[in-house]
Amino acid sequence: MPGLATAMNLGRLLTQTARRVPNHIAFVWADRHWTWQEFDARVDRLAAALRERGVAKGDRVMVHARNSNAMFESMWASFKIGAVWVPTNFRLTPGEVAGLSETSRPVAMLRDRGFQGHADAVRAAGDWCRTVIAFGDAREDELDYETMLGIATPPPPDHEADVVYDDPLWFFFTSGTTGRPKAAVLTHGQMAFVVNNHLADLFPGVTENDASLVVAPLSHGAGVHQLGQVARGARTVILPSERLDVEEAFRLIEQHRVTNMFTVPTILKSLAEHEAARRYDHSSLRHVIYAGAPMYRADQVRALEALGPCIVQYFGLGEVTGNITVLRPDQHSLSDDGPIPIGTCGSARTGMEVAILDDSGRRLPPGETGEICVRGPAVFAGYFENPEANEKAFRGGWFHTGDLGHLDAQGYLSITGRASDMYISGGSNVYPREVEEAILTHPAVLECAVVGMPHPKWGESGVACVVPQPGTSVSEAVVLGHLQDRLSRYKHPLKVVVWDALPKSGYGKIPKMLVKQRLEAEGVGF
Numbered sequence: 011m012p013g014l015a016t017a018m019n020l021g022r023l024l025t026q027t028a029r030r031v032p033n034h035i036a037f038v039w040a041d042r043h044w045t046w047q048e049f050d051a052r053v054d055r056l057a058a059a060l061r062e063r064g065v066a067k068g069d070r071v072m073v074h075a076r077n078s079n080a081m082f083e084s085m086w087a088s089f090k091i092g093a094v095w096v097p098t099n100f101r102l103t104p105g106e107v108a109g110l111s112e113t114s115r116p117v118a119m120l121r122d123r124g125f126q127g128h129a130d131a132v133r134a135a136g137d138w139c140r141t142v143i144a145f146g147d148a149r150e151d152e153l154d155y156e157t158m159l160g161i162a163t164p165p166p167p168d169h170e171a172d173v174v175y176d177d178p179l180w181f182f183f184t185s186g187t188t189g190r191p192k193a194a195v196l197t198h199g200q201m202a203f204v205v206n207n208h209l210a211d212l213f214p215g216v217t218e219n220d221a222s223l224v225v226a227p228l229s230h231g232a233g234v235h236q237l238g239q240v241a242r243g244a245r246t247v248i249l250p251s252e253r254l255d256v257e258e259a260f261r262l263i264e265q266h267r268v269t270n271m272f273t274v275p276t277i278l279k280s281l282a283e284h285e286a287a288r289r290y291d292h293s294s295l296r297h298v299i300y301a302g303a304p305m306y307r308a309d310q311v312r313a314l315e316a317l318g319p320c321i322v323q324y325f326g327l328g329e330v331t332g333n334i335t336v337l338r339p340d341q342h343s344l345s346d347d348g349p350i351p352i353g354t355c356g357s358a359r360t361g362m363e364v365a366i367l368d369d370s371g372r373r374l375p376p377g378e379t380g381e382i383c384v385r386g387p388a389v390f391a392g393y394f395e396n397p398e399a400n401e402k403a404f405r406g407g408w409f410h411t412g413d414l415g416h417l418d419a420q421g422y423l424s425i426t427g428r429a430s431d432m433y434i435s436g437g438s439n440v441y442p443r444e445v446e447e448a449i450l451t452h453p454a455v456l457e458c459a460v461v462g463m464p465h466p467k468w469g470e471s472g473v474a475c476v477v478p479q480p481g482t483s484v485s486e487a488v489v490l491g492h493l494q495d496r497l498s499r500y501k502h503p504l505k506v507v508v509w510d511a512l513p514k515s516g517y518g519k520i521p522k523m524l525v526k527q528r529l530e531a532e533g534v535g536f
Contacts, residue, residue, distance in 0.1 A: 092171030175199030433462025
């Protein structure tokens with residue numbers, strides 16, 4: 011019967027690797043490291059400790075923590091007992107985390123040092139959270155993580171909970187830039203496909219002789235990326251601090267001969283532009299993956315020049331766990347006249363189907379712009395207890411991404427932007443990404459964001475927010491003059507503001523909502 015197909019408990023990826031290469035290094039954090047045998051034993055003791063405290067299959071385990079071995083261990087322990095891992099972005103406020111707990115209703119919470127207020131907020135939000143476990147600064151009513159592991163009785167071999175394909179294992183929260191975050195339900199069967207797809211399309215050939223550097227929060231895309239590393243026995247290396255330290259990142263790449271890593275465009279841009287790229291040996295890099303937001307052409311070129319032909323792009327929302335398109339290293343080019351169209355985010359991932367649909371659900375031909383929709387085994391099981399959102403997202407048997415774009419005749423996808431980002435000025439559609447791409451070709455512009463703001467005559471008009479390159483300056487006149495022969499007049503922003511930095515989310519993205527809020531706060535408008 012549909013929905014009852016048996017599946018491997020995804021936690022067995024760790025079990026299998028620990029048995030195959032027990033003495034290889036699994037995890038590195040600052041001056042500490044654990045072998046696969048040691049790491050798996052710690053995960054098993056955590057699983058036993060959680061079970062002893064009543065955490066059962068289907069229960070939710072919330073984790074509010076910075077990247078660490080304990081944070082990663084909580085993932086695998088939750089998987090093994092059949093519980094649902096509910097990681098949060100550690101930069102969220104106590105009130106925001108309490109809101110996520112109201113959605114997920116966790117029976118246990120693991121928190122990092124200094125997040126007592128977050129645990130208090132979760133407990134105050136409802137009576138579902140029975141246990142709070144702290145990584146090092148436990149209070150009287152909380153359990154100390156290491157003490158708990160030390161007294162736990164190791165479970166017997168092959169203790170992983172039996173699961174079926176559709177059993178949930180991860181609540182992947184949407185970033186919530188346009189409303190309250192929703193819990194996307196990822197399942198054991200779906201994620202087994204995702205791991206295989208990542209290994210095939212993003213970082214093929216990974217083995218226990220490889221190393222992967224983590225420079226983004228494990229709570230989201232970086233955590234999905236590391237599943238494939240565990241499956242193949244590659245060591246996971248995390249930065250010693252919570253903030254991106256580019257110098258330290260390059261030092262670790264050289265020390266551990268790192269072969270792959272997951273980034274977002276803002277992080278890749280920082281790596282490519284830092285002078286440390288010229289001082290450290292990064293020739294081991296084969297797959298530097300960037301996703302989470304489109305990357306501008308000018309930034310792609312800088313990354314290729316600094317790191318070489320190793321960058322990989324994919325397009326994929328959390329709901330599809332990163333599995334929509336891929337643009338391989340050999341498909342990136344410094345030249346604008348190569349066989350692959352400039353600006354594309356690649357072609358459909360293996361086993362996935364991508365289509366451009368109009369408002370009525372009709373498939374559009376190559377070259378026409380519409381909503382990017384996808385179907386296949388990587389699509390999530392739906393939003394937890396949110397039938398209205400599910401009905402909207404799964405119209406006509408496709409998952410609707412909310413992004414606009416077009417396919418060419420070969421199947422390469424180009425993203426125009428979020429449907430919610432497009433604005434209509436004087437009756438004409440303006441796609442901010444196109445304008446941003448043009449502005450970023452100016453050598454004095456480091457970053458740029460374009461948004462539509464209400465205009466009394468045109469309905470909406472564009473405001474461009476630009477950040478100059480260090481040591482340079484830029485003005486409204488310079489930006490508008492630069493666009494003169496590059497874009498149709500109706501696409502030009504009516505105003506240009508210069509900022510020291512663009513507002514970014516905890517995931518390194520530049521949400522247009524935050525840009526608009528800052529403009530409104532500064533009184534910028536028409």
